[in-house]
Amino acid sequence: MARRFAVPGTITAVSSAFKTVVLFAGTAATRPKCFHFACSTLGAAADGVLEWILQRFTVAGTSTAVTPRNLDASDVAAAVAVCGSNASAEPTYTANSSLFDEGVNQRATYTWNAWTEGAQLVAPATAAAGIGIATLSSVAPAYTGTAAAHFHIEE
C-alpha cells in the first residue's frame, strides 16, 4: 500500500530567473510519485504573471531540507524520498524535460491532481534524481514577493 506525504515549500523573493520552490528526489530504494501539486503566491494582490515550471533533475543542488508530512496519520511517519525547498544552489535540470510550463496570474492558484495510477509524475529510484517546481516573474508588473508550492507524493 502506497504511503502518501505532503511536501510544502516557499521562496521569499521571486526574481526574473527561475528559482526552485520545492523538489523531491528518489533514492535507490524508492520511486516517489507526485499525484498532486499546487502553485500560488503569498504576496499582496496585483496583476503580475509568474511562469511556473516542473522539470526533472539529475543532481539535487542545495536546498533547505523538508520533512515530508504523512497524509495518513496511521502510516509510518518518515518518507524515503528526499525533499527540499528554497534552493540556494539550483538542481541540475535536464534540458527539455519540462513536465509543465505555464504562466499564471499572481492572484491565481494552479492545482493539478492525477486521477489514475498512470498519470502520476514519477522520479526514478536513483539517488538525487527527481522533480522540482521553479518559478520566475519577468514581465511587468514583476512579482517579487513570496511564492508557495507543494507536492503530494506517494511511495
Place this chain on the structure above:
Amino acid sequence: MKPSYRTAGEGLAVITMPYGECVQRKTATCGHCQKLVYVDAVGDGTGELKTGGNPPSVCHRCWSLICAECHAKGSCTPFEEVLLEIERKADPRRALLHDGASG
C-alpha cells in the same frame, strides 16, 4: 464501448482564476515523457478528441496519449522503459536483475 486510447494518464487541473472563478481542465500525462497536456475530450472519451488548443496524439503502439514532441519523434518508448534505463545507468546491478541474468 471502450475508449479509443488508454485512460491511465488522466488528471485534472483546477485553476482558481484572479477574481475567484474556477476553471477545470482535464489533463493527460504523456505516456512517453510524462509531460502534462490538456485533453478536451468529448463525452466519455469514446468520441474524437476535440480539435484546437493542444490536443494530444495517441501512440498506436502503446495506445497512450502523448505530447506533440514525443509524437514528432515517431517512436514508442513508454516512460517505464525510460525509468528503467535511468536506474540501470545509476546501478548496473539492476541491469542484471531486469535482464533476467543470474549469478
